[in-house]
Amino acid sequence: MPDQARHLDAHYDAPAERGEQSLSTRLRAAFREAGCDPDHLSLEEIAGIDQLHLGGRRASRSLAVLGRLAAGSRVLDVGCGTGGASRLLAAEFGAEATGLDITAAFVEVAGWLSRATGLDESTRFLCADAAHMPLADGTFDVVWCQHALMNMPDIAAVLAEWQRVLVSGGTLLLHEVVAGDDRLPLSLPVPWARSIETSHLRPRQSLEAVLAESGFAPVVVRDVTEEALAWRRKHSRREGSVATSPPTLPGPALIFGEVFAEMGRNLRDNLAADRVRILEGVWRKA
Structure with missing residues (x-):
């Protein structure tokens, strides 16, 4: 875990790794500058930093x-990031959500x-490695994971x-980035990696095979690449239009640093070139 955590800290909190203020300090200051009370916020006010995945x-x-x-x-949100999916599932679907991130x-x-x-x-x-979770057996009805497996090298352990x-008959819900059919090198950096050494993308067939070997039976699996590409194109245009005029409320650039706009453009181009694809699916614990 220490090496993996260090690599991910360097990627997901690069400004702090360079000796700048902590992520929470930067975000609190940004909310104050936007005229918001950092201790009393709405879900709309935090939308820009809430869910750091396509769509x-x-x-x-x-x-x-x-x-x-x-x-x-009872939902376990693996790779929860800043907790947006956990909050959405609690607020809109009545779930009891536990978020876990390294x-x-x-x-x-x-x-x-x-x-x-x-x-x-x-x-x-809680802060923990998804391959070694300090959680009791059979305590969740659903495991939820969005855009996190590509940061996990030991998928079998996860x-x-x-x-x-x-629980027996529990459900796995995945929204995941997989390798596309074009095997040319990725345009980097992307939101999950700055170098190929820290990107653990797998082709769809490989991912589905390891899921089956691990005892997960598919219920429904959809390729949602076109929807994801349309969303990314829209946001790339928006990010380009505010390059010289930062948005009022905090956005992902405060997390990733100034390189975020480049990450977004590269992700758009990788999607368009079929170097990556996006899957949405439901699996059942067999």
Whole structure:
């Protein structure tokens, strides 16, 4: 875990790794500058830093509906980032969400944002490696993961942990980046990696095979690359239009640094060239 955590800290909280202020300090200051009270925020005010994956909240809602997420479900949000999906599932679907992330700065921010939005009673967060989770067996109805497996080198260990913490017949909901058919090198950096050494993309066939070997049976799997590309193109245009005039409310550039706009353009180009694709799916613990 230490090496993996260090690599991900260097990527997901690059400004702090360079000796700048911590992520929570930077974000709190940005909310104050925008005229917001950092300790009393709405879900709309935090939308720009809430869900750091393609499709944002719309993609999370789509996955929850596809998986028929029921009120009262105990959900483990793996690779939760700043906790946006956990809060959405609690606020809109009545879930009891536990977010887990290896990046300590994300976990700190996730807890603060849940308190600030009044969702701290239905969400909780912990810092841990998904391949070694400090959680009891059979304690979750759903494992939820959006754009995080490509940061996990030991996928077999991760899936074994997911099997362990799920109840019998539990559900796995994935919204994931996979390698496309064009095997030319990725345009880098991208939102999940600055070098190829820290990107663990797998082709769809390989991912589905390891899921099956780990005891997960597919219920429905969809390729949603075209929708993701349209969303990324729209946001790339928006990011380009504010290059000289920062948005009023904080956005992902405060997390990733000034390189975020380049990451977004590269992701758009990788999607368009079929170097990466996006899957949305539901699997059942066999």
